[in-house]
Amino acid sequence: MRAAAPADRQGGRQGGEAEPTRLRGTPYPRRTRSPWQDRPAMTAPLKTSTESLHAPVIDWFAENARDLPWRRPDAGPWGVMVSEFMLQQTPVNRVLPVYEQWLARWPRPADLAEEAPGEAVRAWGRLGYPRRALRLHGAAVAITERHGGDVPSGHAQLLALPGIGEYTAAAVASFAYGQRHAVLDTNVRRVFARVVSGVRYPPNATTAAERKLARALLPEEEATASRWAAASMELGALICTAKNESCHRCPIAAQCAWRNAGKPEHTGPPRRGQTYAGTDRQVRGKLLAVLREAVTPVPQAALDRVWDEPVQRARALDGLVADGLVEPLPDGFYRLPLS
Secondary structure, three states, X not given: OOOOOOOOOOOOEOOOOOOOOOOOOOOOOOOOOOOOOOOOOOOHHHHOOOHHHHHHHHHHHHHHOOOOHHHOHHHHHHHHHHHHHHHEOOOHHHHXXXXXXXXXXXXXXXXHHOOOHHHHHHHHOOOOOOHHHHXXXXXXXXXXXXXXXOOOOOHHHHHOOOOOOHHHHHHHHHHHHOOOOOOOOHHHHHHHHHHHHOOOOOOOOOXXXXXXXXXXXXXXXXXXXXXXXXXXXHHHHHOOOOOOOOHHHOOOHHHOHHXXXXXXXXXXXXXXXXXXXXXXXXXXXXXXXXXXHOOOOEEHHHHHOOOOOHHHHHHHHHHHHHOOOOEEEHHHEEEOOOO
């Protein structure tokens, strides 16, 4: 299988609905055309030989897929959905312990729906981007109320759940129910960019051309398409990585347009790493850590001690309140949300 900008599926999923946007005020260098505009969505030779990609990648996956708990039969659709929320922006090794604890506590959507949303935020721990916890809680409530507690199998029904975007709906439908959908996370997009389009990296945001290409590459048979979705994602996570790619281990290296072109350097917008130290994200994380550990409402004074700069601290706290992650109480107390 495992989000959205950033850490990869080896690490975490990118390209999911929770992907943070680029900071304002950091313009990209101007280009008259992007490298993707200069190439067709699918090259003519590949159009007639997609099966030559499918079989090697799927066979490789059968031998090399990681044994991850959400891939096991007993994970069920709910386990798959939980993993998809957690893996957006977050490395696999950080997700694993939280995933296991989450499923042990809330093995069904109805179990989570019975709890206050603040408990989901508390259990989310330090996975980052904690609004995902609220969205997952909201999805669990909707599943319980609308679908009798069972994760729906229909793509449209999944897409109608709160907090579910196109990526997650396609991933759950494909990985949990074996359906034929294009599942585009950062790892898959990078594989397709290199193998088909001959560029080192895909665009910063998913484009219509990428979606068209992903649909064109889908095997016709449903079960094979589902396997292809998982296999191409794993290939990007383990072999066709953002840096230090292992072309000598790649089952389709001979067909890779980027490798065959001599691995040209990236010519698109610069890829910026996400900073953390000193940002509002760091302050928000520190404030939430205090609230997660507290069993009673926390006074303002206790929160003031986590960050020296008062303006940034106040801004971060206001943001948490606005996002529904923190509930303000009278007399300057705060807690995780109860509703």
